Amino acid sequence: MNYKRIKEKIYKWIFTVLAFSSLFFLVGIMIVLFKEGTPIFKDVGFFKFLFGSKWYPTYEPPDFGILPLILGSIWVTAGAIIVCVPLGVGSALYLNELAGFRQRQFLKPIIELLASIPSVVYGFFGMVIVTPFLQKTFNLPTGLTALNASLILGLMATPTVCSIAEDALSYVPRSFREASFAVGANRWQTLTRVVIPAAGSGISTAIILGMSRAIGETMTVLMVAGGAGVIPKTFLDPVRPMTSAIAAEMGEAPMGGDHYHALFAIALILFLITFVFNIIAEIISRRFRIKLGLSG
Amino acid sequence: MKKLAMIMAIGIAAISLAAGTCFAEKIVVAGSTTVLPIAQKTAEVFMDENSGVDISVRGGGSSVGITALIDGNCDIADSSRPIKDVEIQKSASNGRDPVAHIVALDGIAVVVNKSNPVSRLSKKQVRDIYMGKISDWAQVGGKPGKIVVVSRDTASGTFEAFGELIMNKEKVLPSALMQASNQAVGQIIGQTPSGIGYVGLGFMSGELKAVEIDGVMPSKETVLSGKYPVSRPLFMYTNGKPQGVLKEYLDFIKSKKGQELVETQGYVGLK
Amino acid sequence: MKKNITQNIGFFLLFACIIATLFFLGTIIYFIFTRGIQIISWEFLTQPPRNAMTEGGVAPVIVGTLYLTLGAMVFAVPLGLACAIYLCEYSPKSIVVNIIRISINNLAGVPSVVFGLFGLAVFVNFLNFGVSILSGSLTLGILALPLIISASQEALVAVPHSIREASLSLGASKWETIKRIVLPTALPGILTGVILSIGRVAGETAPILFTAAAFYKRGYPKSIFSEVMALPYHIYALMTEGTHPDKQKAIAYGCSLILLFLVLFISGIAIYLRQRQRSYHG
Numbered sequence: 085m086n087y088k089r090i091k092e093k094i095y096k097w098i099f100t101v102l103a104f105s106s107l108f109f110l111v112g113i114m115i116v117l118f119k120e121g122t123p124i125f126k127d128v129g130f131f132k133f134l135f136g137s138k139w140y141p142t143y144e145p146p147d148f149g150i151l152p153l154i155l156g157s158i159w160v161t162a163g164a165i166i167v168c169v170p171l172g173v174g175s176a177l178y179l180n181e182l183a184g185f186r187q188r189q190f191l192k193p194i195i196e197l198l199a200s201i202p203s204v205v206y207g208f209f210g211m212v213i214v215t216p217f218l219q220k221t222f223n224l225p226t227g228l229t230a231l232n233a234s235l236i237l238g239l240m241a242t243p244t245v246c247s248i249a250e251d252a253l254s255y256v257p258r259s260f261r262e263a264s265f266a267v268g269a270n271r272w273q274t275l276t277r278v279v280i281p282a283a284g285s286g287i288s289t290a291i292i293l294g295m296s297r298a299i300g301e302t303m304t305v306l307m308v309a310g311g312a313g314v315i316p317k318t319f320l321d322p323v324r325p326m327t328s329a330i331a332a333e334m335g336e337a338p339m340g341g342d343h344y345h346a347l348f349a350i351a352l353i354l355f356l357i358t359f360v361f362n363i364i365a366e367i368i369s370r371r372f373r374i375k376l377g378l379s380g
Numbered sequence: 381m382k383k384l385a386m387i388m389a390i391g392i393a394a395i396s397l398a399a400g401t402c403f404a405e406k407i408v409v410a411g412s413t414t415v416l417p418i419a420q421k422t423a424e425v426f427m428d429e430n431s432g433v434d435i436s437v438r439g440g441g442s443s444v445g446i447t448a449l450i451d452g453n454c455d456i457a458d459s460s461r462p463i464k465d466v467e468i469q470k471s472a473s474n475g476r477d478p479v480a481h482i483v484a485l486d487g488i489a490v491v492v493n494k495s496n497p498v499s500r501l502s503k504k505q506v507r508d509i510y511m512g513k514i515s516d517w518a519q520v521g522g523k524p525g526k527i528v529v530v531s532r533d534t535a536s537g538t539f540e541a542f543g544e545l546i547m548n549k550e551k552v553l554p555s556a557l558m559q560a561s562n563q564a565v566g567q568i569i570g571q572t573p574s575g576i577g578y579v580g581l582g583f584m585s586g587e588l589k590a591v592e593i594d595g596v597m598p599s600k601e602t603v604l605s606g607k608y609p610v611s612r613p614l615f616m617y618t619n620g621k622p623q624g625v626l627k628e629y630l631d632f633i634k635s636k637k638g639q640e641l642v643e644t645q646g647y648v649g650l651k
Numbered sequence: 652m653k654k655n656i657t658q659n660i661g662f663f664l665l666f667a668c669i670i671a672t673l674f675f676l677g678t679i680i681y682f683i684f685t686r687g688i689q690i691i692s693w694e695f696l697t698q699p700p701r702n703a704m705t706e707g708g709v710a711p712v713i714v715g716t717l718y719l720t721l722g723a724m725v726f727a728v729p730l731g732l733a734c735a736i737y738l739c740e741y742s743p744k745s746i747v748v749n750i751i752r753i754s755i756n757n758l759a760g761v762p763s764v765v766f767g768l769f770g771l772a773v774f775v776n777f778l779n780f781g782v783s784i785l786s787g788s789l790t791l792g793i794l795a796l797p798l799i800i801s802a803s804q805e806a807l808v809a810v811p812h813s814i815r816e817a818s819l820s821l822g823a824s825k826w827e828t829i830k831r832i833v834l835p836t837a838l839p840g841i842l843t844g845v846i847l848s849i850g851r852v853a854g855e856t857a858p859i860l861f862t863a864a865a866f867y868k869r870g871y872p873k874s875i876f877s878e879v880m881a882l883p884y885h886i887y888a889l890m891t892e893g894t895h896p897d898k899q900k901a902i903a904y905g906c907s908l909i910l911l912f913l914v915l916f917i918s919g920i921a922i923y924l925r926q927r928q929r930s931y932h933g
Contacts, residue, residue, distance in 0.1 A: 193926055
């Protein structure tokens with residue numbers, strides 16, 4: 085009996101330690117980013133780093149202003165949202181409201197499957213098919229532009245947004261709809277005035293997670309965004325989002341030098357942005373669950 | 381569960397032991413993406429001729445290569461620039477002694493669309509175009525039209541070399557199209573009649589026209605003789621004097637056959 | 652009447668949305684498939700690359716991806732499962748548990764390039780594993796961890812309390828209950844999560860960029876300390892770092908098709924399993 089109790093205790097300890105190790109990794113990532121990223125703030129100054137408009141990391145003396153990179157990320161993310169919100173949420177509404185049972189049983193898994201297409205395949209498609217197409221259509225010097233990156237990122241986030249939004253819609257209780265029909269509303273009115281508001285926060289969670297995916301995506305933007313480290317003026321300009329700057333330049337930055345620290349600092353800022361997005365998504369989705377009387 | 385863990389532990393131990401002992405003929409090459417095609421092609425042919433050797437080639441960038449050499453994570457560091465003072469100090473404190481081997485020359489050609497009548501520019505004119513002081517082709521004897529300036533992105537080795545050799549460290553105008561690869565620059569100039577750009581000699585194609593710089597056309601001969609002003613040597617660094625297979629591989633690259641392979645990849649051989 | 656016109660237009664727009672989504676995503680698969688299939692042959696699947704990566708096949712590349720994925724799973728599955736078991740079975744409902752849960756959710760949202768930097772700083776440089784299968788697998792493993800934990804947690808929570816209590820009341824200890832009753836019941840759900848994360852890990856590029864990927868290597872990797880070629884990185888490298896874009900593009904198409912096939916196949920299994928469980932439980 086005693087032996088058994090000790091054994092139980094050991095198992096509990098093993099599981100406790102392993103569970104905390106995942107916490108350890110998240111903390112570890114933060115520590116590494118802070119340790120390697122913050123030195124640049126001392127050298128350049130936090131605000132000068134964040135809002136400096138020139139990114140010339142290899143010049144003597146170098147300029148470390150990441151505003152063009154931040155704006156690059158914001159532009160492509162905004163563009164991606166314009167693409168993926170109507171497509172993703174629209175598809176989710178269709179699946180939830182209009183598709184019959186069999187159609188939905190068939191389409192939902194397909195959408196989920198499409199969400200697993202690797203990002204490098206999207207990037208490759210953007211490079212070989214979309215780039216020449218855009219170049220000809222808009223008569224541009226290059227098809228590798230913010231527009232290209234937005235389209236590809238948007239398409240990439242669509243299945244994810246659709247899948248999460250559809251889940252949120254399916255949580256809306258039947259009674260809500262029935263009450264609406266009972267007072268004489270038709271299906272469209274029920275959808276726009278009852279179902280969408282009820283699932284609203286669930287849908288916003290989907291959109292925020294989609295945004296978080298778009299802003300953190302690396303390979304696609306590295307391949308199709310064009311890579312110009314300047315402040316973009318139109319969607320037809322090439323841009324260099326934060327992620328692609330890290331991936332493209334890490335190899336050329338001498339370890340322990342300013343450029344190296346600057347890239348880690350970009351990663352730190354990126355991490356904080358997605359961290360905030362995820363926390364917001366978490367809070368909204370918790371409220372949503374409480375509102376609909378689901379367990380937290 | 382326990383058994384599984386045991387087996388895994390033994391397995392990992394066995395594999396790591398094996399790694400330490402029996403692959404003495406292994407060469408790891410890492411570094412500059414510019415030198416990458418040379419390392420890849422020569423490694424391939426060298427392995428065809430010496431079946432016992434296992435060479436792995438990795439890109440990453442000049443700094444990645446040199447850092448790996450300093451840390452003992454690679455045998456050869458490819459670099460498109462000479463080693464920096466900071467890196468030499470670091471090597472010394474790690475007990476390492478980087479030795480440079482020049483394996484090829486890379487000429488950077490200033491290119492325009494083949495329909496552009498301009499066929500010669502001075503170094504100063506190119507610099508003024510890239511600084512934005514000259515913005516119309518008419519100012520350098522061409523058809524009037526706004527010059528579309530195309531550059532490599534600021535983090536690339538080619539950009540760094542161009543900045544040193546042409547720009548005298550002046551900044552490229554911000555509205556230049558910053559491209560991530562030689563391929564992209566070539567593609568844009570090929571499709572833009574009013575464009576100007578620069579690419580490694582290996583990336584010249586039928587759509588592009590190289591211009592004479594200070595009266596010298598970029599070619600194998602002019603790069604070799606040092607007449608063409610925009611060229612740079614490409615390096616491979618080893619720790620100390622290379623020995624054994626490492627020496628054989630480097631000798632192979634520098635040999636006549638190796639240098640022919642270098643030229644098939646679009647670079648200028650040493651002889 | 653006007654009500655119904657609005658409804659018809661609205662419904663038509665929703666229909667257009669899903670058609671557009673399926674059309675665009677279908678286009679991607681169509682292009683990759685029709686162009687990729689032209690280069691796929693027995694030789695392409697079984698030979699190493701030749702002639703400056705313009706000819707030959709991609710066998711070591713495929714094997715490299717398999718090694719990395721397998722390595723990531725060896726690391727992430729036991730750890731993730733243990734973490735989920737702790738959270739569902741052992742932990743008292745407390746603030747600490749909530750913190751762990753939130754941190755796992757956040758780990759899932761961290762950009763993959765940040766994982767890559769973490770792997771570079773910790774595994775490659777600090778622990779000195781070098782650029783290797785080991786470093787790459789560990790980095791990919793951390794990336795897969797949150798996926799596995801949350802899927803396992805979901806599966807464990809779905810196991811009814813009554814059968815746990817029945818087991819405990821028969822005198823089984825907590826660990827025996829977990830091992831004999833809870834885990835077998837939750838297994839299909841856990842498996843689904845694991846398979847889905849395999850699909851994700853196999854297609855990731857940014858985390859292995861600095862930690863595992865080689866541009867060119869002849870043979871198959873011989874130890875966990877050697878670097879490898881991997882499908883996603885190979886596609887990227889061929890498109891951006893090669894000097895023979897025309898010939899290498901065809902190979903990149905072939906690699907994309909293989910990767911797409913692998914990932915869709917693996918995820919397909921997982922989604923099929925999940926679908927069956929859903930209809931099973933109603």
